[in-house]
Amino acid sequence: MSEPSNHPRWNAPVPPQHPVRKRRKWLWVVLVVLMLVVGGCLAAVGLVVSEVSDEDAGARTVTVTYEVTGDARDVTVSFSVQGTGDLRTEQELEQVTGLPWRREIETSGQEMSSTLVVTVGAAGGKATCRVRVGDEPVRTATASGPHDTATCKSP
Template identity: 45%
Template sequence: MLLVLVILFAGGCVAIIAGVSHEATKSVSVKYRVTGTARNVNIAYSTWHDENLSTSEETVATLPWHKELSTKGFIKGGTLSITLGEAGGTATCSVVVDNDSPKTATASGPFATASCDGF
């Protein structure tokens, strides 16, 4: 009986390791989008490249803005943050990984911020 449990446990560990290894090599689509009426919106977003996280930042004069990328080694924990300019307005950020449900957040007013994270 003990031998059976040891074999089952070892087999389970191998299956988990194989699953993690597959996830690290799987290609994932990440879609970032910002829509709304705000102008001069600062956009900061994280990008995964082979299990390494890098961040990029840009300011866009008018919305909508979008970026789509395909990456391997994706690990949950990314962020898309927006900060509105002095004129305010409204902006909504959205992130979709593969075909999962979108993570969204909305900012309204001068210098307001919103963050889509946990994807």
Template identity: 45%
Template structure:
């Protein structure tokens, strides 16, 4: 058999008795399934994280804390005002012409806790210190000296 001239296709080979070969089956793509699994894992992780956060916030909101307000010093008549969040409401109380030492203990719960304690000295001056302790956490303190000075404890 001779070679075909250049540029022409080779002559067809002998016919196979079983016919031409069928086309190869199409391969299925895997990347859409991998992408779907990754998306489901990400979604599941987000839902689990959100569930943990909601649980922690709910637990913290229902936990009762003890707040102890204390005022000490070497002066007589002081004005004391204190505020506390109770069940989502801010309660403000005042004790005018209080004598030192002075203590008040409150129990509160709710998502927002805290408040402030202010001890204001009278015209005779002196020194006064305010102290706020929440449960067994370290106390927050402030000291004031002089006539009409104020010691303010916040951030608890």
């Protein structure tokens, strides 16, 4: 008989090996970049919408209050108001023979400007003007003596 050999007599066919599939990394990179671009666009649109709504909220209606107090017997009062929301300017000149005097005007806009000018008449005396726009601090000024003028401006 023959001696056993370490080698098998017949070799079984080796199954074919499939090539290792590489993952498509570029597909993931494209997806991440696409998500970042879409997210950035959505964030930009959100900021623009927020700014527009803030501007609309800024066009609020406020009350402008004018007051003149004092002991002067005759004064000339001139006031004006400008609001950016309604694009209007109101001006008025009034001869006042008795104090106190008060006027309120409603206007709208983000920025408002108001001026109150008081001039004491020839008889003299003292007149103090006050102007307030919405919740802003009161602006005051005082005129003393004949033909003296006080100007209150806000803001």
